[in-house]
Amino acid sequence: MECKAVKGTRDFLPLQMQKRNYIFNTILNVYRQHGFLQIETPAMENLQTLMGKYGDEGDKLLFKILDSGMFLREEKIEEFANHIKASEVNKATKMIAEKGLRYDLTVPFARFVVNHQNDITFPFKRYQIQPVWRADRPQKGRYREFYQCDADIIGSDSLMNEVELLQIISEVFSKLKLNVAIKLNNRKILSAIAECLGKKDQITDITVAIDKLDKIGMENVLKELQDKGFSVEDCEKIKPILLINGTNKEKIESLAKIISCIEVGKKGLEELEYVLNKANNLGIENIDFDITLARGLNYYTGAIVEVKALDVEMGSITGGGRYDNLTGIFGLPNMSGVGISFGADRIYDCLEEKNLFPEDIATTTQVLFINFGEQEGDYCLKLAKQLRDNNISCEVYPDCAKLKKQMKYANDRNIPFVVLVGESEFQTKTPQIKNMTTGEQINIEEKDFAAYFLQ
């Protein structure tokens, strides 16, 4: 029987895990330094928690879990069959599946906050690093299972939270040595633009279109807007806004002339300026006010942010924003929050392409003890224990195999030191240490053994 991993999902080999852990640990250490607390939620949620939160397309992409046991009673077959015949997949699904796998970490987090509101200290700074699942058609760089690394601050509308999240983004990529541009905008500015055009209701059409400026260019954006029913005059009004350029300060000034007569526009620009100034004071200089940044998710109400790697062909590697009513759908209104999410898989690809993983990432075990036989092996077990008590990772080769085979194991595993205790070393209690990088060999007295590796 040949069995493979499910299409669109991945096994992670040890070296890949080392690299992934390097990214996860970098992110979570920064989260922790900023006082964020970890939570976890279950892989599966009731479908009523998930359905309707990600649009129709999202509902389709939810993995649904078949109810346990006899999932459809005999007397229900006809009803079920009728749904299938009518292509009413949602209704048929509802009859046999009440649970689904989480699609992101945001909706489960909102449910979590509502369920545990009495056990949480607000403002609540939480981080969560867990996989999510989407029943997407697998293709290059798009997986059905992938990790999200989210941090949110909920229960405070202070803009200092936005500043802190920008600081976190900056620190993470600085630690990862990846050059990035941080794009910042504010949903209130986008609202003001829509209001300027007298098309308050069509803010989604506007944001969806201008979000594509980078990819499809000005002409196509304007064409898309016209397809959505915007007039040529509307487009003439939008065009100069999209053409605004210069420094952040210059862009804010240019835009202010157009939208600060509108209250929400003035507010949006003030928020933006405040956040940019504070971030600047903290030495974060790679933030770019991007009027065309829209982000697809409709729940954002204030700052929105996206990060792109410089000199790498890759979409957004981190994103986030302010939402004023995420928990409202679950019955807890007026709980403002702001959050970010690092895309670990894309960051992985960027680091790989730029060769930015630490050189010693493939090294795990520091020392291999060659096994020359029973009494030497027993002696090595004791030396190994000494090393481990000093937190040095080591292995005793389990079989008394040929030396060549054991040395090949050390090589394949990138183990930097090999210890050889043959009969004479055993008699004199002077293990021989071979440095696999330099080839250097040295005999060490037992009492100095662990110290040698602690230098």
Add this chain to the structure above:
Amino acid sequence: MECKAVKGTRDFLPLQMQKRNYIFNTILNVYRQHGFLQIETPAMENLQTLMGKYGDEGDKLLFKILDSGMFLREEKIEEFANHIKASEVNKATKMIAEKGLRYDLTVPFARFVVNHQNDITFPFKRYQIQPVWRADRPQKGRYREFYQCDADIIGSDSLMNEVELLQIISEVFSKLKLNVAIKLNNRKILSAIAECLGKKDQITDITVAIDKLDKIGMENVLKELQDKGFSVEDCEKIKPILLINGTNKEKIESLAKIISCIEVGKKGLEELEYVLNKANNLGIENIDFDITLARGLNYYTGAIVEVKALDVEMGSITGGGRYDNLTGIFGLPNMSGVGISFGADRIYDCLEEKNLFPEDIATTTQVLFINFGEQEGDYCLKLAKQLRDNNISCEVYPDCAKLKKQMKYANDRNIPFVVLVGESEFQTKTPQIKNMTTGEQINIEEKDFAAYFLQ
């Protein structure tokens, strides 16, 4: 809309995560010190990988994932309906679900080894810490989602691997400060006992029955054996074996008299003695040869091990054993392996009951900066950066709220130090540090600020 977590699954609050991470980190650090490499496999596997590996009961307990999109074509409805009417739940399931959630980490690991055999260095020492799912009826202490923490060595039949795993068990529980008894047996000994009775084929019946000796007592074990068709004479033969007691050495000697005439029995006793001696030499003294230890899983072929906490009412908290042909079902025969699995949830409950979590487990953020206003807050952001550069976790309270509210936050979050920068401290650049445990307050010059916390 009220939404809760799925029955039988759990949200983990920050304090629970701290405690869980303490357990996971203890285990994985020991794994790493012994040179084990981490891998991960996807949450979902093809059902053909999973079905038939855990017995009929296991097949029922697999969570199946409904196929995406229109999961049942119209022309298949009749066939499907017929299966439902005939209560053929397996056949009906097969028509609409091709994937399932993993039930343990062992079967996915076997698939992994077969799929990646050319990318792996053997002997392959892997560890894997991931959740598994079982569609069990939820009850106290039994969850539908729980973590397993497995380590296996595959591709070496050396008994040194058994010794190393016992060493790992001993180190983990010693680090967790939990007193345990390690029970050791060998499947070959159980085979020999079956052979002694002339009931080689009924080894499963025998092991299932004697495994319960602890729980149901001798009389009921013998009764169960009789129900399975064993004669009174058979039972008379088994009874003295189950009554064997004394030190490990004495038990081995007593048993040898009965089963060492049988080849597999002799081999089993030799293996057991070898492993016990080596472990003893390494200072592991809490291993108990338990003739009644059987463990349910049929794939074990050599050593079997189980760990129980002393003075806690709790089933096995760790288990494992040697299997000679786990990858055979996936087309890679003759690959001997041995592994263990720590039950993190039960260990958690033991540590909780015995009050063994570190005292400072609730402390995450070390320092809270009270927010007294914009300019003081900006100054605190810079001080906070200094601390984080020294790897000290800290937060600036995001709002200029009432002092009482901010101090309550520090208290609720178990933050040991609070920094107060009001107008005068800001002018003189001498932040005030309050030790929340002692109540002591001290003003520190800016240049000595970070150093204060590094003492």
